[in-house]
Amino acid sequence: MTDQRVTEAAGGSILFDAARAAQVDAEWFSPDAWASQGALRSQAGGRGGVAIIDTPAGEAVLRHYRRGGMVAALLGDSYLFTGNERTRSSREFRLLAELAQRGLPVPPPVAARHVRKGLSYRADLITLRIPDARTLAERVADGAFNEALARRVGELVARFHREGAWHADLNAHNILVNGEGLYLIDFDRGRLRRPSAGWRRANLARLKRSLVKIGAREGGDMFDEVLWPALVQAYDEAFRA
Known part of the structure; x- marks a missing residue:
């Protein structure tokens, strides 16, 4: 505290x-x-x-x-x-x-x-400072964004959304990864609000646009057919848990 x-x-x-x-x-x-x-x-x-x-x-x-x-x-x-x-x-x-x-x-x-x-x-x-951390954007650039990491990202976002934590700029640069886990940073203009499907899905859509913008689709159909569906599935499961 x-x-x-x-x-x-x-x-x-x-x-x-x-x-x-x-x-x-x-x-x-x-x-x-x-x-x-x-x-x-x-x-x-x-x-x-x-x-x-x-x-x-x-x-x-x-x-x-x-x-x-x-x-x-x-x-x-x-x-x-x-x-x-x-x-x-x-x-x-x-x-x-x-x-x-x-x-x-x-x-x-x-x-x-x-x-x-x-x-x-x-x-x-x-x-x-979060020690020994790299951004999700860096992991994508290194080709290290796999299905397991996609699921962990979905679970991370769901944890925040369950608490009503809205991130104003949810993107791959504001998610950190290290040996201990995943973190969400830069909550400028963020706030706590009552969870609703509208803003939760809009937040996820913003993250998806960020991933596409930094090249997550460049590996072919893997992003749309495997990675993003895995992220959303993990998100839905964690949010309902």
């Missing part, structure tokens, strides 16, 4: 799990600050860019919230401020904490921050 604390920060606030870090300040959200300590392991740019950092809570992922698509050119990383509890970072932190409490495989949240500027804000989130 998380021990959620909030501290005031310059122009905003920091929400953190005191069970993992006794105190979190603004420097936790600065890749340069971690680099100065020799604790910045890697950093990538772009909308999905993250920094891998060594923190007192363990190896973690620092993600700065950025917009995508055409609106990114206009608003970049700024969002309309409508209250501390409604910032994207706070909402994702609290959702991840709730999902972890329910035993679902998500990266545990460490800290979230938002910084206001007038009517807008910018935000960041730190989660623990």
Whole structure:
């Protein structure tokens, strides 16, 4: 269970799990600050860019919230401020904490921050890193997406849907695989809702489009005749269980 604390920060606030870090300040959200300590392991740019950092809570992922698509050119990383509890970072932190409490495989949240500027804000989130993990997209690219893995993916998604956990961007890049199991990451804009066939099937359709887009069909009929049916069958069985 998380021990959620909030501290005031310059122009905003920091929400953190005191069970993992006794105190979190603004420097936790600065890749340069971690680099100065020799604790910045890697950093990538772009909308999905993250920094891998060594923190007192363990190896973690620092993600700065950025917009995508055409609106990114206009608003970049700024969002309309409508209250501390409604910032994207706070909402994702609290959702991840709730999902972890329910035993679902998500990266545990460490800290979230938002910084206001007038009517807008910018935000960041730190989660623990899933060790030795590769994305499902990488497994597809390596030709390692087989029937057994397809069934495990179906079972994973069903576990979340049974709890009413809706993922706003369910795709092959947001499913991680390691020796311990499968995980679902990046719950920005996700939420808990009453399970219904409509949004559950739409979520699965989004995942299917993602798999097709990254080349899952390139091996011939295997995807449509074996892999996707196996995934859906495992999903249906797990959801009814």
